[in-house]
Amino acid sequence: MLVAAAVCPCPPLLVPELAAGAAPELDAARAACTDGLGVLAAARPDLLVVVGAAEESGHGAYAEGTRGSFRGFGVDIDVRLGRAADEATAPEPSRRPLPSSLAVAAWLLERTGWADAPIEGLAVGEPLTPERCTEMGRDIAARAERVALLVMGDASACRTLKAPGYLDERAEPFDASVAHALGKADVTALKALDTELAHELQASGRAPWQVLAGAAEQAGLSGSLLYDEAPYGVGYLVATWS
Template identity: 75%
Template sequence: MLVAAAVCPCPPLLVPEVAAGAAPELEPARDACADALGVLAAARPDRLVVVGPDGRDASYPEGSGGSFRGFGVDLDVRLGRGGNGDTTARLPASLAVAAWLLDRTGWADAPMEGLGVAELITVERCMHIGREVAGSAGRVALLVMGDASACRTLKAPGYLDDRAAGFDARVARALDDADIEALRALDTGLARELQASGRAPWQILAGAAEGAGLDGSLLYDDAPYGVGYLVAAWS
């Protein structure tokens, strides 16, 4: 059963070594992510599942390695402290950021695994995966990685789209209210047009949270580079 969830954005710029000058404007987001991970640790889960956007649907066992060398930084990470210690660059960027966040907060509370989900995965498949994840242990926690729209300003990666602010506001309300139905109802086509990489991971969260009776809290909501970054905790 799902006992807690943390929702975090996944830009590699969250990692200070990747960000020129450490991107101090992202420090509030980093702090909010640490607070959200604290909620996961306080729930004392038997298992942590980390979900993030990927180029394909894939699973990554604990100990899987990732790297930020593609972003010009000689920095390797591992997903958790168990596994076989293989640090070859296997994790997608979203899960590499998650691995960095977990290491930054000193996570060592429960075994974990990573799940990468492709952009075109259907809502129904997301909900099914979420239900399977929730049933995989007695006390399951989710770390859900993904960004909101990338179209909030003229300088955003996806340029300005007038629909972006409204889409992000709906997601923010759903995360704050732990509104499973609102997450399930997110428009997959619109999310793709707005380059919202969190759509599928959020819908996996919706499936996992069915019947769990969790409360939500939105910890951060901003778009410092024209990309919506949201942090939330459910417990």
């Protein structure tokens, strides 16, 4: 059963070395993410599942110990999802590198010294329907008596003229609706997110948020919104459910 969740953004710029001189601009976001992981640790889960946006269509599982890297962003930093696995006997999913969203999660977990529960990773692709995402969330919640979720995904990328998706007047109200749903732990509202609009606004968090909605259906959790800003024209949200 789901006992806690933390929702965090997944820009590689959360890693200070990638942001270089602009790193202080995301200090508040990093602090909020740290607070979110503290809520997960306080829940004492038997299992932590990290759900993030996939870089390709579909979805994929990642075993504990799977490696990731930020070398593609020009920085010589490697990460690992949780404790090291025996690579010679690791299941096939562990041999694929972590997608960017899960690599950022792995960096956050390493930064906060996570050692509270075993970890599994799941990347979900944009084409997945809300119904499929919800079903996956239900399956996750049933994997252990006490399950925690770390959900990685960004809101719209269209908040300003310099945003990756340019300015779209629909972006701010969309992000506001997501922020309200996450802050209130509103499962119904997350399930009802407009998939086409989310796609047009380049909101990578839509599928991960709907996995959370499925996992939380029977949990009766309360939400708290810790961060809601768009420093680079991309909506970054941090919330906790407990």
